[in-house]
Amino acid sequence: MFESAELGHEVDKETFKKEVPLLRAALLDVQYDVLQKKEFPVVILISGVDGSGKGETINLLYSWMDPRHISTLAFSTPSDEEAARPYMWRYWRALPAKGKVGIFAGSWYSQPIADRITGVMRRAELDEQLDDINRFEAMLVNEGALVLKFWFHLSKDGQKKRLKALEKDPRTAWRVTKESYDRLKTYDKLQDVAGHVLRVTNTAKAPWIIVEGTDDAYRSLTVGRIVLDAMKRRLQQPLQQVPVAPPIIHPIDRKNVLSELDLTQKLGKKDYESQLAKYQSRLSELVRDPRFVGKRSLVLVFEGSDAAGKGGSIRRLGAAMDARQYQIIPIAAPTEEERVQPYLWRFWRHLPRTGRVAIFDRSWYGRVLVERVEGFCSEPDWLRAYAEINDFEHQLAQAGTVVVKFWLQISAEEQLRRFKERQDTEFKRFKITDEDWRNREKWDEYVSAVCDMVDRTSTGQAPWTLVEANDKNFARVKVLKTLCERLEDALKDEGKKS
Amino acid sequence: MFESAELGHEVDKETFKKEVPLLRAALLDVQYDVLQKKEFPVVILISGVDGSGKGETINLLYSWMDPRHISTLAFSTPSDEEAARPYMWRYWRALPAKGKVGIFAGSWYSQPIADRITGVMRRAELDEQLDDINRFEAMLVNEGALVLKFWFHLSKDGQKKRLKALEKDPRTAWRVTKESYDRLKTYDKLQDVAGHVLRVTNTAKAPWIIVEGTDDAYRSLTVGRIVLDAMKRRLQQPLQQVPVAPPIIHPIDRKNVLSELDLTQKLGKKDYESQLAKYQSRLSELVRDPRFVGKRSLVLVFEGSDAAGKGGSIRRLGAAMDARQYQIIPIAAPTEEERVQPYLWRFWRHLPRTGRVAIFDRSWYGRVLVERVEGFCSEPDWLRAYAEINDFEHQLAQAGTVVVKFWLQISAEEQLRRFKERQDTEFKRFKITDEDWRNREKWDEYVSAVCDMVDRTSTGQAPWTLVEANDKNFARVKVLKTLCERLEDALKDEGKKS
Numbered sequence: 001m002f003e004s005a006e007l008g009h010e011v012d013k014e015t016f017k018k019e020v021p022l023l024r025a026a027l028l029d030v031q032y033d034v035l036q037k038k039e040f041p042v043v044i045l046i047s048g049v050d051g052s053g054k055g056e057t058i059n060l061l062y063s064w065m066d067p068r069h070i071s072t073l074a075f076s077t078p079s080d081e082e083a084a085r086p087y088m089w090r091y092w093r094a095l096p097a098k099g100k101v102g103i104f105a106g107s108w109y110s111q112p113i114a115d116r117i118t119g120v121m122r123r124a125e126l127d128e129q130l131d132d133i134n135r136f137e138a139m140l141v142n143e144g145a146l147v148l149k150f151w152f153h154l155s156k157d158g159q160k161k162r163l164k165a166l167e168k169d170p171r172t173a174w175r176v177t178k179e180s181y182d183r184l185k186t187y188d189k190l191q192d193v194a195g196h197v198l199r200v201t202n203t204a205k206a207p208w209i210i211v212e213g214t215d216d217a218y219r220s221l222t223v224g225r226i227v228l229d230a231m232k233r234r235l236q237q238p239l240q241q242v243p244v245a246p247p248i249i250h251p252i253d254r255k256n257v258l259s260e261l262d263l264t265q266k267l268g269k270k271d272y273e274s275q276l277a278k279y280q281s282r283l284s285e286l287v288r289d290p291r292f293v294g295k296r297s298l299v300l301v302f303e304g305s306d307a308a309g310k311g312g313s314i315r316r317l318g319a320a321m322d323a324r325q326y327q328i329i330p331i332a333a334p335t336e337e338e339r340v341q342p343y344l345w346r347f348w349r350h351l352p353r354t355g356r357v358a359i360f361d362r363s364w365y366g367r368v369l370v371e372r373v374e375g376f377c378s379e380p381d382w383l384r385a386y387a388e389i390n391d392f393e394h395q396l397a398q399a400g401t402v403v404v405k406f407w408l409q410i411s412a413e414e415q416l417r418r419f420k421e422r423q424d425t426e427f428k429r430f431k432i433t434d435e436d437w438r439n440r441e442k443w444d445e446y447v448s449a450v451c452d453m454v455d456r457t458s459t460g461q462a463p464w465t466l467v468e469a470n471d472k473n474f475a476r477v478k479v480l481k482t483l484c485e486r487l488e489d490a491l492k493d494e495g496k497k498s
Numbered sequence: 499m500f501e502s503a504e505l506g507h508e509v510d511k512e513t514f515k516k517e518v519p520l521l522r523a524a525l526l527d528v529q530y531d532v533l534q535k536k537e538f539p540v541v542i543l544i545s546g547v548d549g550s551g552k553g554e555t556i557n558l559l560y561s562w563m564d565p566r567h568i569s570t571l572a573f574s575t576p577s578d579e580e581a582a583r584p585y586m587w588r589y590w591r592a593l594p595a596k597g598k599v600g601i602f603a604g605s606w607y608s609q610p611i612a613d614r615i616t617g618v619m620r621r622a623e624l625d626e627q628l629d630d631i632n633r634f635e636a637m638l639v640n641e642g643a644l645v646l647k648f649w650f651h652l653s654k655d656g657q658k659k660r661l662k663a664l665e666k667d668p669r670t671a672w673r674v675t676k677e678s679y680d681r682l683k684t685y686d687k688l689q690d691v692a693g694h695v696l697r698v699t700n701t702a703k704a705p706w707i708i709v710e711g712t713d714d715a716y717r718s719l720t721v722g723r724i725v726l727d728a729m730k731r732r733l734q735q736p737l738q739q740v741p742v743a744p745p746i747i748h749p750i751d752r753k754n755v756l757s758e759l760d761l762t763q764k765l766g767k768k769d770y771e772s773q774l775a776k777y778q779s780r781l782s783e784l785v786r787d788p789r790f791v792g793k794r795s796l797v798l799v800f801e802g803s804d805a806a807g808k809g810g811s812i813r814r815l816g817a818a819m820d821a822r823q824y825q826i827i828p829i830a831a832p833t834e835e836e837r838v839q840p841y842l843w844r845f846w847r848h849l850p851r852t853g854r855v856a857i858f859d860r861s862w863y864g865r866v867l868v869e870r871v872e873g874f875c876s877e878p879d880w881l882r883a884y885a886e887i888n889d890f891e892h893q894l895a896q897a898g899t900v901v902v903k904f905w906l907q908i909s910a911e912e913q914l915r916r917f918k919e920r921q922d923t924e925f926k927r928f929k930i931t932d933e934d935w936r937n938r939e940k941w942d943e944y945v946s947a948v949c950d951m952v953d954r955t956s957t958g959q960a961p962w963t964l965v966e967a968n969d970k971n972f973a974r975v976k977v978l979k980t981l982c983e984r985l986e987d988a989l990k991d992e993g994k995k996s
Contacts (some may be wrong), residue, residue, distance in 0.1 A: 058821045067816050067826050068809070068859050074822035080580045104824050172778065174786060223501040281669065288672060311566070318565050323556045324572035324603050328565050359564055 001195045005153035005212040009222075013159060016217040021271065023224050024064045030231045031101065032066045038099035038340065040144040040239070042231060045107045049153030049182045049190065050211030051162040053220075055175070057152075058103055060220045071096060072103040074258040075110065084297075084372045085113070085252045088136065092348040097340035098144070108133055109197060116193045117186055126193075130200045135391050142384055143342040146208040146234045149200060152213035156187050164469035174294040213420035239398060261412050263470040272473035279480035280320035286487040287321055291494040293355040298487070301363045304408030305446070306436045309470045311478045313408065314359055320480075326357035343367060343385070344392055354400070366387055368453050373445045386456040397404070397461035402490045404483055405462060407450060408469040412443055499693045500873035503651035503710040507720075514715040520824055521722050522562045528729045529563045529599065536597035536838065538642040538737070543605045546650030548661040548681045548690065550711030551718075553673070555650075557717045559725070569594060570575035572599040573608065582795075582851035584897035585609070586634065590846040604795055606631055606699060607695060614691045615684055624691075628698045633889050635704040640882055641840040644732045645704040648721060649696060651712035654685050660712065665802070686854060688697070754949045761909050762966040777820035777978035784985040785819055791853040791991040795899045798857045801867065801943070802906030804934045805916040806967045809905065811977045818978075824855035829864060841865060841883070842890055852898070862887055866951050871943045884954040895959035900988045902981055906967040907947060910941055 011019075045063075046054045058072055073094045087471070088108065092251070096102030099432045112129045115121035138148050144388045147321065154162060163180055165174040183190070202208045213220050267275070286292060299363075302310040303312040314328060338346040344364060352358040367385040391405050419440075422432040439446070458464040465482045469475035509517075532540065544552045556570055571592045580588040586606065594600030610627045613619035619627075638645050652660060661678055664670040681688070709720050717883045765773070784790060798815070812826060815878075827848045836844040842862060850856040865883040869875045891901050905951040908916070917938075920930040937944070957960040963980045967973035 046697075049722065055820055059817070062816055062821050063813065065807070065822075067813060067830040070821075071825060072821040079577070081577050081579050101854060103821070170781070255627050284669070309565070315565060318560055319557070322553055323568075323570040323601070324553070330566040394899065 002153045002191070002210060003200060004211050007212065008039050008210045008214065008493070009218045010021070011216045011217040011221055013104045013193045013217070016221060018341060019221060020064070021101040023228065023282070025222070026053040027064050027065060027224065027228050030228060030235065031069065033235055035069055035099045036103075039235065040146055041096040041340075042101040042146045042227075043096065043140060044101065044103045044227065044316070045109070045147075046105050046152070047109055047150065047420045048211075048213060048362065049154045049187075050160055050180055051154035051159055051166060051176070053162075053216055054105060054152055056216055057153040057220045057223050058105060061103065063223065064224060065101065069099070069105060070101045074105040076106065079354065084355075086395045088395060089131075089348060091353060092345060095341060095345065097337070099340070109201075113190070113193055113197055116197075117189050126197075128202065131195060132391065132395065134201055134203055135387070137203065139344075139384075139388050139391075140344060141156045141205040142380075144228055144239045145342070148230055149206055149208050149226060150203075150226075151208050151210045152219060152482050153192070153210055156184075156215045159184060159187060162210045166226075170306055180490065199421055207417050226443070235403060238291060255465065256447065257454050258447055258450060259407055261409055261466060261468050263409070263414075263468050264469040265468045265474050269473070269475055272477060276316065276480070277479065279484050280316070282484045283317070283320040283487070284485060286491065287325060287357065288335045289491055292487070295354065295400055295494055296490060297354050297394060297399075299352065299358040299403050300357070300359045300483070301365065301402050301405040302359070302361050302408070303363060303365050303369065303406070303465075303471065305410050305415055306439055307415050307432075308408035308410045309421065309475055310361060310408055310473050311414070312472060313406070313467075313476050314361060316476045316480060317483070321357065326359060327352070327354075328359045328361060331360060342383075344388060347392070352401075364392065365453060366459075368457075369446065369449050370439075372449050373442055386453075389457055390459060393457075393459065393462040402486060403462035405464050406465055406467050406479055407454065408475060409450075410469045410490045412440075414470045415440065448490070499696060500651045500689070500708060501706050504653045504656075506712065507710045507716045508713045509715040509719055511715070514719060517719060520668060521726065525726050526561045526564060527721065528726060530732065531733055533597045534568055534735065538644055538732065538734065539594040539596050539597040540725075541594065541638060541643050541645045542599065542601045542725065542989070543607070543645075543647040544601060544603050544650070545607055545648065545686075545946055546606060546709075546711060547652045548678055549657055549674070550652045551660075552603060552650055554714060555718045555721050556603060559601065559722065562722060567597070568599045568601060570603055572603040572843060577913065579851065580857060583849050583852075583891045585960075586630075586865070586893060587846060587849060590843060591910075593839060594813075595835070597838070604633070607699075611688070611691055611695055614695075615687050618668055621981060624695075624868045625698065628695060628990055630889065630893065632699055632724065633885070634701070635701065637842075637882075637886050637889075639703040640878075642737045644728060646728055647699075647704055647706050647723060648724075649706050649708045649956075651694070651708055652711045656712045657682060657685060668886055689715065691936070693926065694852065704984055714975055724885060726955075754908055754945065755952050755964065756795075756945055756948060759964060759966050761907070761912075761966050763966045763972050764969040765975055767970040767971070768880055770975060774814065774978065777982050778814070780816070780982045781818040781978060781985070784982060784989065785823060785855065787989055789989045790985070792993055793852065793898055795850045795852050795897075796855040796987060797899050797901050798855070798905070798981070799848065799861045799863065799901070799903040800857070800859050801861060801863050801904070802965075802967065803908050804906045804937055805904035805913050805920065807970050809972055810908055810970060811965075811974050812836075812859060814974045815857065815981070816979060819855065824857060825850070826857045827860060829858060829860040842886060845890070849894070850899075862890065863955075866955075867944065867947050868937075870947050871940055875933055884951075887955055888957060891955075891957065891960040892960070894955035900984060901960035902984050903951065903962050904965050904967045904977055904980070907948075908967050911995065912937075912968045913938065 036039070046058055047321075048054060062070060062072075071094075075090065075094075078090055091108050092102070094102065094104070102445055106312045112121060112133075113124055117125070137147055163176055163184070167176045198208050198210070205425070211219050213219050292298075302314060304310050316329070318326065327350070334346055347360070347364045350358055364385075367377060369380050370391075372382040396403050417434065419432055454464050454466070465478075467475050467478050512937050532538070544556055546552060560570075569592075573588065573592075576588060589602070589606050592600065592602070598605060609626055610619060610631075614621070614624050620666050635645055661682070665674045694708050696708070708725055709717055737938065784900055785796070791795075800812060802808050816824065816826070822875055825848070830842055840905050845862045847856070849859075860884075865875060866887075870880040894901050917930055950960050952964070963976075965973050
């Protein structure tokens, strides 16, 4: 793995001095092209052995490019806001926008490598996390990002020499701490773990670039040239769409998960009122349970036909909780700041912290519903969304978030009745738009999209609940009941763990 | 102060049942008008005595309006990210966007009131903070916000009764804790402090609305009606511009702070190199000093004529620091998410945490420079900006942030020379735009704006440094030297304190 990076690569001062002005001019030029095109972000990971010159090279990159459009983020101990959310949240919030360069000094690799060296993390856990990372990086690349992962290597002897040299120079002596020497002791262990990590995550989409760290000039010039070359090539190549997944299967008969729903199910007024009260009070206890408040969070997804009663159901949930504990996030068209980020970014930013509840009124499933049907994104984009969404929800579940997803279904006739009623009711008129009427014409296409969505994203950790919603009372109680049951199960598990 | 709120106001069940549907329909209606107009946010503060029904009323407001466009934020102990920034940062980040309703359960008043009751805060400090709050709220109103501040009052006896009643009902018993009873003991003290706070902050722009909290129906109906009425009236009235401040004074002779600068000052190559090295190394020590890293942060502002060399100066600073410690924030046109917030919001969001450095390449001074000269905002808007900016920087200084502001000045002739040079240099061409040429034609207007800015915003805590920048070497060294001196002074103070 590291053979080529122990050859004692060097660049003499003369060459360095000659090369830098050319490199700098070219880098500035390409950086401005990237900035003006605003089509993709540049994500640079600088990782490697201690004392291998990560900081020095980052600082040089700053002096070679326009530092106003670069951001560097160093990640050490997570802040409490970060610790209360899934592992990747802090990295999502730090992603550079399209057109910008983001340098990660310490990245999503640091924690697993450190935890594996100290033994906190078992090999199987590490491999699971590396799988997550591979999928995350593939997503970034599919979203257009240029991802460059550098690993600075030093031979054992080289590391010792670098530390001594840093210590001698009064300008850099502060960088050498007791910990630096401690890490020297774990050199072999690090090589072992890093070797494994690099092999497993050395993907075609985001390969590792291993650079010998001993000589400052060689290391930085190498990185600068690779960054330049990669940015240039990325500018010339349009985003390559991933090969299309096997086509979605259309059943030959008319049977599907929606057609099989019994939409005639009803709940009389009296039953409704007593059950509503029962489940609301149960819900109100569950979200105040110390096992929930201290350890879990809740993400609710509401999707459904237009006029299926999402708003009404959400309102009934809300009535059982304290407004200070939950947020409703209505999903509309993405803002400017959201459009320059990967698709899922605008959902990551709203994730609740431990003890809190986020209710999404429409959600990330927009990509495989409206965006698919209306052609707002390409086929490869919505096809890969299934896997990305499953990953996303898997990460939520891993972090202790209970994910509960509802699809509210009404019949075409019931929808028509509700549309007409809304048009006739003064204070409900805002609820009906021309778009609703247009969507209605694509009823069958939406049915296909929903069925595919359910098949591909109903997982053990985050199953879909299909709600028969022709009768509002029935639907609301089913939503509340399902939610209570899911929460109870989760807290039972919590009880067992502790 | 609280006389009218101890009369035993009540609304009977009958009336409540009759009123609510009408109120609800009207509230929904007006909420949608506000949402569609997207002209102003609605900021609602719900504060008051413990057990006075704050939570209940907030939850009712949710059931009366469309909860998808309301956000409620409860503020208790600040997170570590919040604690590492000025006091108001957490409230700025929670402000609702134009068109939305934001309910603050616990607000910027909670901390000072609590600290005054426990005696942690002295009366003079409290009054100082109340002044800050008054100016903050005035800013919100001037920016268009509808600010409604509710204080729920209970008589001493009333509070005891409410606690008992809450305790009896199994659905609300959890709300009553030992602390609730502790607070009963400090009832008189709270009344005393709250009375003072309410008097001092009962401004014409954001008056307090005191509501008796004893009866649920009365309290919530009152709040609902006031919210409805205020939103309606705000929709009908266009934003009232504040009366214009005394006109800016134009000197009769041609003498001004810029004309008095000696732009011929120069620094030879040798001197430059030795001084650059000296101050860079001093700066690099200062930002690594434990007194800085643990307690202070640094905000740098770079303003100046076009082509005055801001970028070059920033680069020389950056070279002395670790890229992981600072961020450069280039200020361009505001994004969509920034345009629906008060003017200063987009700067608050970039404030550095303790130990970090933020370098603003252009800044909040845009309002009194380009926006004033080009007419991008109204005269009352830029006139009030001086005071708002001083407040902002005062808050930064209070929180331990060192604020250093540079104006880089070149002569009209030197600017012309640099513009031409840039046009002729391939890789500098991106630096010159048509806008630069247009700005140049308004040279004199910019001079007036700069002089007014310096006079009105050069404060003891955050003075302006005017930099003679015809000679780049001279300018860069002056910037570095000034920064080092300001940091040294700040750390000396830090040394004395501890």
